[in-house]
Amino acid sequence: MSAEKLSLEDFEPGxxxxxxxxLVLAEEIIEFASxxxxxxxxxxxxxxxxxxxxxxxxxxxxxxxxxxxxxxxxYIVNALCEGAPGIxxxxxxxxxxxxxxxxxxxxxxxxxxxxxxxxxxxxxxxHELENQRGELVCVSENSVMIRMRPGSELSA
Amino acid sequence: MSAEKLSLEDFEPGxxxxxxxxLVLAEEIIEFASxxxxxxxxxxxxxxxxxxxxxxxxxxxxxxxxxxxxxxxxYIVNALCEGAPGIxxxxxxxxxxxxxxxxxxxxxxxxxxxxxxxxxxxxxxxHELENQRGELVCVSENSVMIRMRPGSELSA
Numbered sequence: 001m002s003a004e005k006l007s008l009e010d011f012e013p014g015x016x017x018x019x020x021x022x023l024v025l026a027e028e029i030i031e032f033a034s035x036x037x038x039x040x041x042x043x044x045x046x047x048x049x050x051x052x053x054x055x056x057x058x059x060x061x062x063x064x065x066x067x068x069x070x071x072x073x074x075y076i077v078n079a080l081c082e083g084a085p086g087i088x089x090x091x092x093x094x095x096x097x098x099x100x101x102x103x104x105x106x107x108x109x110x111x112x113x114x115x116x117x118x119x120x121x122x123x124x125x126x127h128e129l130e131n132q133r134g135e136l137v138c139v140s141e142n143s144v145m146i147r148m149r150p151g152s153e154l155s156a
Numbered sequence: 157m158s159a160e161k162l163s164l165e166d167f168e169p170g171x172x173x174x175x176x177x178x179l180v181l182a183e184e185i186i187e188f189a190s191x192x193x194x195x196x197x198x199x200x201x202x203x204x205x206x207x208x209x210x211x212x213x214x215x216x217x218x219x220x221x222x223x224x225x226x227x228x229x230x231y232i233v234n235a236l237c238e239g240a241p242g243i244x245x246x247x248x249x250x251x252x253x254x255x256x257x258x259x260x261x262x263x264x265x266x267x268x269x270x271x272x273x274x275x276x277x278x279x280x281x282x283h284e285l286e287n288q289r290g291e292l293v294c295v296s297e298n299s300v301m302i303r304m305r306p307g308s309e310l311s312a
Contacts, residue, residue, distance in 0.1 A: 036221040038228055039237060052238050052273075052301075060240055061217075061224045065192040068217045072194055081195060082208050084216055087246035092239075117208075145208075 006079035007149040008121035011111045019070035019129060020103030024058055029098055032062040045098075053095040060092040063102075063138050067127055071106060080147035082120060089126075089141035096137050104129035109141070119148050162235035163305040164277035167267045175226035175285060176259030180214055185254055188218040201254075209251040216248040219258075219294050223283055227262060236303035238276060245282075245297035252293050260285035265297070275304050 026045070033042030037059035040047035048056035058066075064087075096102065110124040122143050129138040182201070189198030193215035196203035204212035214222075220243075252258065266280040278299050285294040 032221075036225045036228075038225075038233060039239075041239070057239075059224070060242065061221050064243075065188075065217045065221060068215070069192045069194075072192075077194060083195075083197070083213075084248065086216065086248045087220075087243060090243035090246065092242045 006075060006146070007152070008080075008111055008113065008123065008146045009149050009152060010079070011108045011121075011123040011146065013108050013110055015108045017071075017074045017106045018103070019067070019074055019105055019127065020101075022066055022070055022102045024066070024096055024098060024100045024102060026056055026098035029056055029058045029062065032065070033059050037061055048097075053097070055095065055097040057098075058096040060090075063092060063096045063129070064090060064140070066102065067129060067138060067140060070102075070104075070129075071125075071127070074106065076144070082145040082147060084142055084144045087140060087142045088124075089139065091139045092137070093139060094131070094135050094137040096131070100137075101132040102129045102137065104138075111146075113148065114145070117145070119150075119152075121146055121148055162231060162302070163308070164236075164267060164269070164279065164302045165305050165308060166235070167264045167277075167279040167302065169264050169266055171264045173227075173230045173262045174259070175223070175230055175261055175283065176257075178222055178226060178258045180222070180252055180254060180256045180258060182212055182254035185212055185214045185218065188221070189215050193217055204253075209253070211251065211253040213254075214252040216246075219248060219252045219285075220246060220296070222258065223285060223294060223296060226258075226260075226285075227281075227283065230262065232300070238301040238303060240298055240300045243296065243298045244280075245295065247295045248293070249295060250287070250291050250293040252287070256293075257288040258285045258293065260294075267302075269304065270301070273301075275306075275308075277302055277304055 041051035197207035
C-alpha cells in the first residue's frame, strides 16, 4: 500500500493539486465557531450582517481547517506525509460567508530532502482558495514533511 | 454593554493575557481530525505511536483552533473585535498529545489606529502555549482589528 502512495519525488516544483469544491454551510460555520471562535459574527446571522464581514462569516480558523481538509482529500492522505512544522503564510483576504463555494489549488513551490531526517523531505506549498465569484478568499503557504520513496537516490 | 468591553486603548504594548489551561482529550483530537485532517496519526492511537509524533497527536490546525478558543475566552469575546486578516506566524514546535494540558499567554506587541478604517485599530499579538512539562508547543503571531473607544482621541 505504501508503495503506491505519493512520496517526496512526486512533488515536483510547479505541480498543482486541485482543492475543493467545498460548499460552506451556515450550520458548519456556527458549529465550528461555537467550539473554537464564539464571536457574534461567526455564530449569529444578524450579528454577521451588522459586522464589517457583511453576513454570517466563517472564522478564519475554520477557513484554515477547511483548507486542510481539501488538502487531505486532494493529496495529503494519499502521501507518505509525516506532519508539518507550522504555517508560513495565512491570509484571510475576503469574508467566507454561509453558502459560499470554495475551490482552488495547491502549487508545489519547493521540494528537498531534509538533512536532519534521513529518508524524509520537506515540500513547500502555496495554497489559494476562491469563492464562487472568483474572488481570492484565502492564500496560504506551508511546508509539509513527506517521506522519500524507499531506496530513493535523492540525498540531502 | 459595549462601553465596558475592551477597546483598542486597552491593548497597551507589553500587556499580557493568560491563555488556558486546556486539557486536550483524545476524543477531541479524533473528532477534529476526522472532520478536518484525517491523517492516521491524528485519528488512531497506534498510528500515532508509530509516527514521529510519538502518540495520538492533535492536528496542528486543531492546536491553532484551540489557541483561538483560549484567546476568545481570555479577551477576544470581551473586546470590540472585528476579525483578523490572517496569521503572521504559526509554529507547531512540539507534538500536542492526548492528555496534554496547554496554557500560555498572549503578549501585545503593537497597537495602532488604522488609517483605512476610522475608529478601528490593529493589535498585533504574540501567543505562546506550553504543555504540562513546560515545553513550548505552539508559537504564533497575528493581528486583530479592534474598535477604538467611542469618542477616543487617538488618531491614525
